[in-house]
Amino acid sequence: MAPIDFTEIPAEGERWAQFSRDFLQELGFHIETPTYRFQESADDFCAVEQVPGKFNNYSFRWLVGGKNKAATRTAVKETDESDILERVRKAKADGFIGVYSTPISPALENELANLKEKGFLKDFWLFDGKSLEVFLLSPGCTKILTRYFPKAASLQRPIVKLQDDYLPIRCDCCAKDLLETIYAEDQHGVVVRLARRKMSADELDEIVEVYFTCKGECDEKLQRQYCKGTNLGAANWANLADIATPVMLLERIVSIMDILGKGKISYSDQAIEKEEYLVRALAQRVFREPTPGELERAKKHLNGNDNKKS
Numbered sequence: 343m344a345p346i347d348f349t350e351i352p353a354e355g356e357r358w359a360q361f362s363r364d365f366l367q368e369l370g371f372h373i374e375t376p377t378y379r380f381q382e383s384a385d386d387f388c389a390v391e392q393v394p395g396k397f398n399n400y401s402f403r404w405l406v407g408g409k410n411k412a413a414t415r416t417a418v419k420e421t422d423e424s425d426i427l428e429r430v431r432k433a434k435a436d437g438f439i440g441v442y443s444t445p446i447s448p449a450l451e452n453e454l455a456n457l458k459e460k461g462f463l464k465d466f467w468l469f470d471g472k473s474l475e476v477f478l479l480s481p482g483c484t485k486i487l488t489r490y491f492p493k494a495a496s497l498q499r500p501i502v503k504l505q506d507d508y509l510p511i512r513c514d515c516c517a518k519d520l521l522e523t524i525y526a527e528d529q530h531g532v533v534v535r536l537a538r539r540k541m542s543a544d545e546l547d548e549i550v551e552v553y554f555t556c557k558g559e560c561d562e563k564l565q566r567q568y569c570k571g572t573n574l575g576a577a578n579w580a581n582l583a584d585i586a587t588p589v590m591l592l593e594r595i596v597s598i599m600d601i602l603g604k605g606k607i608s609y610s611d612q613a614i615e616k617e618e619y620l621v622r623a624l625a626q627r628v629f630r631e632p633t634p635g636e637l638e639r640a641k642k643h644l645n646g647n648d649n650k651k652s
Contacts, residue, residue: 344471345494346474348410348474350491351412351443351490358385358443359385359387362387362408363389365469365474366439368477370391371391371404386407386433388433389406390402402464403434403436404436404437404438404439404467405426405439406438406439406441407426407439408442409423409440409443410442411443412443412471417444417447418446418447420447420449420450427463439466441469441474442468443470444470445470445471446468451468454466480500481500481501481503481508482502483500484500484502499586499627500627502630502631503631504622504626505622509622509623511524511554513531513555514554514560515564516560518556520556521582521623521624524582524627525586531581532556533553533580533582534552534553534580535577535613536550536551536552536568536575536577539574539575547606549608549614550610550613551610551613552616582624594621595621
């Protein structure tokens with residue numbers, strides 16, 4: 343089953359053009375207002391990007407066309423995009439962008455390639471359903487996904503940007519990003535706590551290390567690396583996909599606070615830093631995307647705390 347069902351947008355009407363507009367705005371294009379219209383193709387509009395030159399920037403104007411054929415699951419053919427050259431000329435555009443929910447036929451690609459080769463188009467770019475999915479499921483795209491594909495958003499729980507930079511959860515053995523595929527059926531990422539065995543009855547258990555890993559071979563390699571010839575042992579395994587839910591992430595945070603507050607178990611500085619990182623990274627999957635106002639208030643609060651520390 344595909345991650346995104348493009349039939350959530352009706353094939354008829356202007357909804358697909360609205361999605362295409364917002365999609366390109368997210369990529370940094372300026373959408374002209376009022377939207378450029380053509381009698382023969384009411385969904386066309388123009389998107390402008392600033393291209394850096396050697397001494398100055400210049401505007402590159404794209405005519406944007408699109409088709410949502412997800413309901414029929416058929417490829418977009420050259421007959422679906424009639425009179426591309428005439429439409430580009432009327433728009434006084436430099437190139438053509440196609441935004442489609444299904445694959446693009448070789449005939450349409452060849453037609454655009456010929457127009458470019460002959461100098462009628464400076465360039466062209468085509469987005470199909472697969473390339474759109476990559477964008478929509480990438481960090482920071484929750485708003486557009488939720489607006490146009492609410493069912494997919496509820497199922498996929500996309501990564502949201504809570505901070506300036508995306509925080510991956512990389513396997514400490516093979517470096518695979520376990521957060522990126524955390525809800526995939528074959529996802530086997532785990533977080534492991536390593537504890538130092540008690541030397542006496544008066545000693546506290548100590549969590550010395552926390553590591554993230556793929557189940558199986560990677561986990562076995564890391565256990566040998568950390569534990570061979572030491573008094574360390576795995577105290578706890580947890581599936582990352584299980585923790586990446588509101589209830590379970592909250593429970594993990596509360597349990598760590600309880601452990602530290604009551605002095606049941608001690609944590610090394612390194613281990614507690616890994617736990618803190620895990621919470622921040624998983625929050626990108628579990629928390630909703632903050633509103634602009636919430637982000638602004640958070641930045642002021644965090645900057646204020648930084649100033650107090652300094």
